[in-house]
Amino acid sequence: MHRIKHALLFLLVGALAFLAVLSPGNAELAIAQTDAASSSTDVRMTQNSATANSVTPNEVNEVAKELWCPLCNGVRLDACELKACEQMRDMIAEQLAEGWDKEQIKNYFIEQYGPQVLGAPPLEGFNWLAWILPFVALAGGGVFLWRTVRRMVTSRPQEAAIAMDGASPSVADEYSRRLEEELKRYG
Amino acid sequence: MIFDIGHLILLTAMALAAFGIVTGYLGGRWRNTRLIQSSFNVVYVVAALVFAATVILWYGLLTDAFQLSYVWNHSERALSPFYKFSALWGGQAGSLLFWCMILSAYGAVVAYVNRDRHRALMPYVNATLLTTSLFFLVLLVFAADPFKRVGFVPPDGQGLNPLLQNFWMILHPVMLYLGYVGMAVPFAFAVAALLSKRLDNEWVRTVRRWTLIPWMFLSAGILMGSQWAYMELGWGGYWAWDPVENASFLPWLTGTAFLHSIIIQEQRGILKVWNIVLIWLTYFLVILGTFTTRSGIIESVHSFARSDVGPYFLVYLVLILLGFLWLLFDRLPLLRGEHSIDSFTSREAAFLANNWLFAGIAFATLWGTFFPMFSELLTGQRISVAAPFFNQVNGPLFLLLLLLMGVAPLLGWRHTSLSAFRKQFTFPILAGVAVGLLVFLFARSFYPIIGLAICAFVVATIVQEYVRGVIARRATTGENALAAVAGLWRRNGRRYGGYIVHLGIVMIGVAVIGNEFYQQSLSVTLARGESAQIGRYELVYDGMISERKSNRIEYHALLNAYNLDSGRRVGVITPQRNIYDKTPDMPTSEVGLHVTPFEDVYVVLNGWESGGASATFTIYINPLTLWMWIGGVVLVLGTLIAAWPHPTQRRSEVVRSLAYATGDD
Missing domain, CATH: 1.10.8.640 (Cytochrome C biogenesis protein)
Incomplete structure (x- = not known):
């Protein structure tokens, strides 16, 4: 958990630094730009x-x-x-x-x-990505959902047992460990 | 003088908002009543201040205070007071001020309504809403000052963009902003729930209505924008998937997904993380949408640097992205689900599929909208991603969603038995197949057959639900059918109002299918007295007239329309062109329309010669378009039924869970 927080903090600093560099760089581009649609x-x-x-x-x-x-x-x-x-x-x-x-x-x-x-986008080179990515994302999400629901459906008998001690810290830890693991796999 | 005060007011509001964030946060954390009370007071005062600043700008617009750069750039003496008033949202600084005013008004209303409720959440809600206000106030003070001076007093202004001088352009932005900005409220409750660690269903139950109302405004705003595009842009369509439209559509998609998925959390105590992510995503897309439309980053990467507000937005977006993720990961252990999903044929599973499709469409739309930017940055090639892309990618997904809209309400919570399945689906499937066959006889193309069959299926499910509800009520109360329907709305407005919303969506779907697949068009040049024929209509050109208005000349072409089937004259269609004094090179078009429930005859005046001796027109037959606007009205009514507070709905927790156990609700 702490590692994720540190990573986010690091990302924040990095992104802000990137923005600081980016803004003057773009100002030059703007001058070169002509108004095409006028x-x-x-x-x-x-x-x-x-x-x-x-x-x-x-x-x-x-x-x-x-x-x-x-x-x-x-x-x-x-x-x-x-x-x-x-x-x-x-x-x-x-x-x-x-x-x-x-x-x-x-x-x-x-x-x-x-x-x-x-x-x-024409179907060539980099532009393939425009067409494919939405469906890849959709398929990925679909598979993830399918597996999650199937696991829930098949593990139903144990549900009662888990619900009994749902508040105990060991279960919460176990859950967050599994979530981190899944995030690593899917993110 | 008064405008200096306006600037000063914004400065004060900014400082106060910053103060209110601190008192709200610390008050919530330490449970200090005085700090909490102070955060409430700040919310009220900031709302009053921003409103005062808006009134001052309105005063400037209505009194032609051209020493103000904003007024000079977006108004003129000859503009009608109506449009002077609406010029507030005709340009950047003004529309940001308007944004901020609506946001702080929402904040004040939320604070006032909940002043004695949700003690643990409210200080954080105040702080979160003030944070958004603060961001916009910073923009208004540092980057887009609406009270900036020109330096001298110009004799006249430069005029409002002629495209914005249209009736729908007054209503549409107001509706859109009310919807758009309102999505900040449920987000604020989600953040408050995370900060206060009160992650039970309290916040979800509270935000349902606070999401429904902005959702209704957003839907109405989007449809009014379509109406405007239909009447004003003159290309025969109502939706072009351009970046500005997509910016308003994206939060609608995630917001709609959220409205559905919170039902599962309420009923089954699952999807807690997903709901928080969804409402955050909606908020993020609202800010992102404002950013893209205000900075022009999509049209060209370069125009971004020219905009004053772009970098501010980018910083804020990064902050809310990382800040939110940090908060979410920190609270993750508290967001465990209470139950699980028991079966694939349960309503929960169908709702999951609904969310999956909404998220997929939102992703495809976002990706398509930003793809030209990626392409330009990475390959240097400029690409346009317009209707052909979005229709091909999103079209099938929308069809699936439509189908699900009929299926999901028929499934039971937890599990649907085979006999219930048969009982629920027989009639709707028959209706769908019948309509599909009917369409097949008239027009043999794949998409309309499938699409209209699905529409019929959904309508049949809704009718079936109503008929069953009415029969059940009549059996117990003995009232007549109309009173029974009213009773259904009163006792279970959430469910039966929701069906009405679905009905509205089906109507819009029918209009889209009609327009997309059966549109006819014709371009002709007609001399006076000549006629053109399209579909079952004949149009005879009868010359042109011109009319001088305060800031423009209007040119009307007169076309007599005859229905060839009945042989009768159905009316005069007058497409029109306006040439504005300030922008003579930007003539605007008002299409001429003859509207029937079956089709619109839609005429664009392209140009004319020798004072109207001959003129060129593009004529479209747009089948079923009227149903889009009717569907919009139905959708709004349905939302009102669903959101209406009824005493009977404030059921206790016990009754609620009983209702769940018996499959009611």
Whole structure:
């Protein structure tokens, strides 16, 4: 028990020291950062240029629906009102007029703007972690719960005996020892 | 002058809060009545002071005191008084002040209500709530001063963000904050229980209502935010899984899990550690959510350093994480369960599964929200994690949760016998299968069939429970069916109110399924007199009108809507664009709606040419969306039934355990 407390104290000091170092470091980064999302929209939006080639805005949006604005957070391309996104939609219209299919257009935008336009991490490299970790955690929790409940169910006859001297220190110690052991194993 | 006083008030409140923490803690430890009384007094005075500071800022906003940087940045002369008032939560410093005001008000109410109760816990509750207040007061004094001066008196302000000038934006933040901040109260009781070593069920019983009410506000706030996004953002949806939304949803998930798992602790005396961890997690996520929305750390790691409040939040988060873990490990030997779980087919086990899913969804959401930050830090690659990710990961988990919502209440405590199983499940399963088949005939895709079948199953379980309850009551009292339902609510509001909440959740689920899987959309440019057809509706464009308002020009497009099935005109749909004088490059959209119980016709005005000779629209058919808002109202009503204090519910311990033994409650 004392070891855990000391470890936490140590962590606290470490974290605070880390923060102290981090704050001035980040200030420099901030200056280098430019405001990407400040470009804005015009009301008199018209889907003009490429629609002449008999590509309807509907067909454009069919593709744009599966892409995401690379500048905003969580805004779909077919609904985004940034100038840049309007140009992206015009680009889709041109590509459709040239006979590209949906996959080709999507791949083009991924090349141009990076995986950000997908709205979800692509299944490659480090990004696998985004998809897998939730299920690993869920499965881990599930197995832990299952085993705990099964142990409880099978050890039921002894329950009464334990409950009788539940307040005695030896049981409490035994419990905390087991918990520490489990924490080591699962944490 | 008055604004200097405002600053001084905050400074005083900060010092007092620090003092109150000490008196509360020491008073609780030494059981010193005078110290304890002093902690109560501090709670009241801090609440009064913070309220006074808020009133002063309101005064500044309403009297156009542009010498204040906050007023200058978030208001203007032409703004209607309504929005001047709500500009309090339109920017950083103001919303932090608002946060702090609600927190200290909660603190005062909790202290007042419990002034003669929970003698051992209350001093620590006061100290814990004051600690949170202190943190926000430190922010207000050192990092985000709402009374900061510009240095001169500008002739006019820069205006409130046009997106926030919407009716729902007045109500939504208030509700959200009431819910969000209120979660600090059950957390304070948990900390008090740990500090005072009174780890029996006293704190759990006390916080149930103190969790239900904030939970209700939080749920309503989240739904109002969805309503706002639906009406204002114009992309046909109501929930985008963006970091700000997730920040409000995360504590809701853990808070909901907590509301369920404390029932097991009350009934069976187990899960004591887990409950404390859950409520701490909820509190932690509340602070984390405020941190992420206030510092912009998710959008970009770099904007974090630009924010004044970010580092403070990070320090506080680390402190509550480590401080809490230390306290928990120290008290672990006192948190032993009194019973164990007897069977997999018991209600306890189902509740465990519920907690497992809630925790899993919360983890996936948290992980997805922060993943872009990890990705940027570790690989330098910027990634967006939006709806496709969350829908695919959380969607199946939500379905499981929905199923469990029907199953769990049908299982008995400790163990369910096979005959009880058959008796409980036959009708709901039949109902679910019937609806599943019906959906299969109309639309053969997997998720909606499963989803709607589960919804029907859950509704059937709720109906079955009510019918049985009513029959039982009528057998004993002979009252009519309506009076019997009222009697159920009065005698066992926890259980039967809970079912109403579940019903509300099912309605929201139905709306989500309808929207997610059966939405239709169409983009068209129409000249005056031309028409477009979508689903069973035809819309005829009838030109545009513009209207000058105090701080903006509104442009309305008029569309006559006809129902092709009945051949009748159903009304005029008027999507609208507002161009604000102060921010002409940020026009906002108000969608035009025709709402029916079956579907919404939802029209966005994208743009127009030659004064409205032709205009471009995006038209959506959003099936069943109305049920989301109805479900929200039902959910709130259900929570009120469950939280309503009834004299009959103050049953003695004996009756309580009797109720447990007979499977009642």
